[in-house]
Amino acid sequence: MSRTVFTRREWKILMYFICSLVLLTFLKVPVSAQDVFTGNPIAMIAEASSPAVVNIDVETLVTRSLSPFPDDPFFREFFGQEFKRFNRTIPMKGRGSGFIVSSDGKIITNNHVVEDADKITVTLSDGRTLEAEVLGKDPTFDLAVIKIEAEDLPVLELGDSDKLKVGEWVVAIGNPFGLEHTVTAGVISAKNRSIHAGQVNFDGFLQTDAAINPGNSGGPLLDLDGKVIGINSAIIPYAQGIGFAIPVNMAREVVDDLIQYGKVNRGWLGVYIQPVSEEFAKAYNLESRDGVVVSDVVPGSPAELAGINRGDVLTHVDGEVIKEPRQFVSLVRKTMAGENITLTVIRQGKEKTLQVKLGEVESAACDISSSGCRTIKRIGIEISDITDELRKEYDLSNATGVVITKIEEKSIAARTGLKVGDLILEINGVDIKNTSQWDNLKKKDLQAIVMLISREGRTFFISMSL
Numbered sequence: 276m277s278r279t280v281f282t283r284r285e286w287k288i289l290m291y292f293i294c295s296l297v298l299l300t301f302l303k304v305p306v307s308a309q310d311v312f313t314g315n316p317i318a319m320i321a322e323a324s325s326p327a328v329v330n331i332d333v334e335t336l337v338t339r340s341l342s343p344f345p346d347d348p349f350f351r352e353f354f355g356q357e358f359k360r361f362n363r364t365i366p367m368k369g370r371g372s373g374f375i376v377s378s379d380g381k382i383i384t385n386n387h388v389v390e391d392a393d394k395i396t397v398t399l400s401d402g403r404t405l406e407a408e409v410l411g412k413d414p415t416f417d418l419a420v421i422k423i424e425a426e427d428l429p430v431l432e433l434g435d436s437d438k439l440k441v442g443e444w445v446v447a448i449g450n451p452f453g454l455e456h457t458v459t460a461g462v463i464s465a466k467n468r469s470i471h472a473g474q475v476n477f478d479g480f481l482q483t484d485a486a487i488n489p490g491n492s493g494g495p496l497l498d499l500d501g502k503v504i505g506i507n508s509a510i511i512p513y514a515q516g517i518g519f520a521i522p523v524n525m526a527r528e529v530v531d532d533l534i535q536y537g538k539v540n541r542g543w544l545g546v547y548i549q550p551v552s553e554e555f556a557k558a559y560n561l562e563s564r565d566g567v568v569v570s571d572v573v574p575g576s577p578a579e580l581a582g583i584n585r586g587d588v589l590t591h592v593d594g595e596v597i598k599e600p601r602q603f604v605s606l607v608r609k610t611m612a613g614e615n616i617t618l619t620v621i622r623q624g625k626e627k628t629l630q631v632k633l634g635e636v637e638s639a640a641c642d643i644s645s646s647g648c649r650t651i652k653r654i655g656i657e658i659s660d661i662t663d664e665l666r667k668e669y670d671l672s673n674a675t676g677v678v679i680t681k682i683e684e685k686s687i688a689a690r691t692g693l694k695v696g697d698l699i700l701e702i703n704g705v706d707i708k709n710t711s712q713w714d715n716l717k718k719k720d721l722q723a724i725v726m727l728i729s730r731e732g733r734t735f736f737i738s739m740s741l
Contacts, residue, residue, distance in 0.1 A: 320446050320501045321458040326400045326429040327375045328494060330450045331384055331407075331421075333392035335367045335684065372449035372494030373397070373421065374431050374503065376530070380405075380423040383530055384493030385508055386412045389419050391684055397423050400456065411533030417508050418526055419493075420533040431495055434502030436481065436522035439463055447485040447507055447518075449494030461485030461516070467601050468519060479601035480519040481505045487518030496520040528608060542610040542633030545576020546583060547664060548600050559588070560624055566590035566597045571663045581631040584622065585663075591619035607633070649710040654724070654739065655686020656693060660709050669696040674729065676700045677710050691739050693728070700734065701727035 371388030375381070382397065389395055395407040405423040412419040440463070447459045461484040468480040483496065487507050496505035505520030532540045548567040556564050569587045572579050583589075590597055592606040593616055610616055612635040620627050649658050658677045659665060665678050676698045682688050699707050702716055703725055725738045 316444075316499050317446055317458070317460050320497055320499070321448065324431060324446075324495070324497060324501055325448060325456045325458070327431045328400065328448045328456060329373050329375065329382060330398040330455050331371045331373050331382075331388055331493065332396045332398070333369045333371075333389055334394040334396075335369070335391050336393050370450065370490055371492040372490065372507070374448075374493075374495045375428050376430055376433070378426065378428050378430055380425045380428060381410070381534060382407065382421050382423065383506060383526070384419050384421060385506065386414050386417045386419045388493045389421060390414070395421060397421070398455070399425075399428075411537040413529050413533060413538075416521060416526070416529050418506065418521065418529050418533065420530055431497075432502045433523050433527060434498055434500065434504045436504045436524045439466065439481070439498070439504055439522075441465060444499055445483055445485055445504065446497045446499075447483070447487055447491060447494060448497070449487070449491035449507060451486075451488035451490040454490070457491075459486040464517070467599060469600070479522055479525060479604065480508070481522055483518050483520060484516035485518065486516075487520075491518075525605065525608075538635075540612055540635065541608040542612050542614060542616070543577065543635055544607050544631065544633060545573035545578040546589075547571040547573075548589070548603060550600055551588060559621075561588065561621065566621070567600050567603050573662065577631050577634045581618075581629050583618070583620065583629065583631075586622070588621040589618055590621060590626075591617075593617050594619075649713050651713065654688045655683035656688045657681040658699065658710050658713070669698075671698060674698055675708060676729065677707055687739050691737050693726075693737060694730065696730075698729040699726055700729055701725075 369388070369392075371384060373382040373384035373388070376383055389409055390412065392409075395409070396404055397407045398404050403425075405425060407421040407423045410420040410422050443463050445461060445463055447461070449457060451457050463481055464484050465482040466479075468482045481496070481504075483505075485496065487510050489510075491507045492509075494507045495503045496507055498504045503523050505523055506526055507518065507520050509519040511517045528541060532538065547570045549570050551561065551564040551566055551568055553564065555561070555568060566588045569578075569583060569585055569589065571585055572583055589603065592603065595606060597603045597606075607616065610633055612633055615630055615632050618629045618631055620629055650656075651658065657680045659680045661671060661674065661676070661678055665671065665680070666674075669678060671678070679688075679693060679695055679697045679699065682693055682695055701707060702713070703721070705712070705716065707713075723738065723740050725736055728735055728737055
């Protein structure tokens with residue numbers, strides 16, 4: 276009787292097979308092949324969260340000139356009112372995403388998705404289409420809250436963005452290019468990114484490589500627990516895998532104010548800040564890199580009124596040491612408008628303490644109570660004194676005058692061809708050095724306005740009847 280002899284390799288295979296059978300029997304796991312999607316967290320998140328993600332369609336009526344010379348001031352001046360015959364009011368459509376945060380229909384999205392919209396339509400995952408109204412907007416943080424009339428809606432739970440670590444997996448759900456409920460996954464690439472563009476001046480964005488495309492704006496960025504840790508907001512269009520989201524912890528405070536007050540009621544200081552670099556600390560003989568550097572002060576802001584200057588290093592807020600810009604912004608925004616904070620400032624090597632009464636966040640945009648900014652409602656523009664930020668943004672070099680920072684659609688300014696970034700040098704023959712001079716002009720009950728405008732190195736006059 277012959278005896279079978281196993282090689283060492285065959286013995287290993289046999290023992291591995293026997294151990295596997297024992298383990299599977301003990302754990303009561305079926306031997307048959309498993310569904311490859313079982314236990315896939317991204318698939319589970321997509322299935323559970325998608326019903327609370329909505330598609331937002333907006334429609335805005337805008338006036339467009341069909342003239343072959345729409346931007347030529349000479350033809351506009353020569354033809355006068357006849358130039359308006361070329362104007363047509365047409366609907367402009369856009370779209371974005373949002374997510375439901377209350378069962379009665381409150382939805383978070385980006386401000387730039389619904390800003391200036393004449394009509395907002397929300398499409399739910401079940402196919403229902405409902406019109407929405409805006410409860411509140413904050414252009415500074417690019418957040419908005421809208422509401423639809425519905426009940427028992429699915430909602431998304433807000434998470435804790437402060438606990439996020441670079442490298443953690445995240446999931447983005449939205450409607451890129453109108454492709455509803457698209458799911459992408461990636462990781463948190465970085466934290467505390469800064470974006471300063473237009474009205475958005477935000478320090479603290481989350482950066483992710485989860486694909487975010489046009490139409491994703493306002494959609495949720497979720498962690499692997501299916502909780503919202505960010506609101507998708509921006510991309511770098513010429514890059515791949517670089518998207519930005521607003522941390523939900525920062526958004527939570529803003530959204531609460533928008534729902535309760537219809538506006539942001541948090542404190543506004545009115546400074547532009549940046550981190551204390553190693554070189555800056557050496558050059559200014561600072562003992563540490565704690566604090567933030569004031570790179571600019573908004574004219575007429577609470578900071579200017581309290582005596583804060585460009586180049587000051589702010590090291591403490593109400594006694595708490597400042598380690599980074601985002602922390603500073605968070606501490607200021609936790610304080611309600613009208614309340615006081617105590618700032619510790621290092622200026623020319625000396626430490627001093629300043630008391631500041633915070634203003635409202637909305638005064639960061641043009642407001643008639645701000646000496647550095649004005650809203651000229653009769654014309655439909657906002658003007659601002661020239662700041663370092665505006666010089667860089669609009670390439671104003673050493674120019675003097677006031678800058679147009681916003682133009683309302685369908686306004687007199689829009690119809691006469693004024694543009695954001697135009698520099699106003701004169702109004703009705705009076706040199707304009709700052710926005711406060713408008714207060715003197717408006718007292719004259721003007722019936723017509725002639726502005727001397729500087730644009731791209733050229734100067735020309737624009738006339739308008741009031």
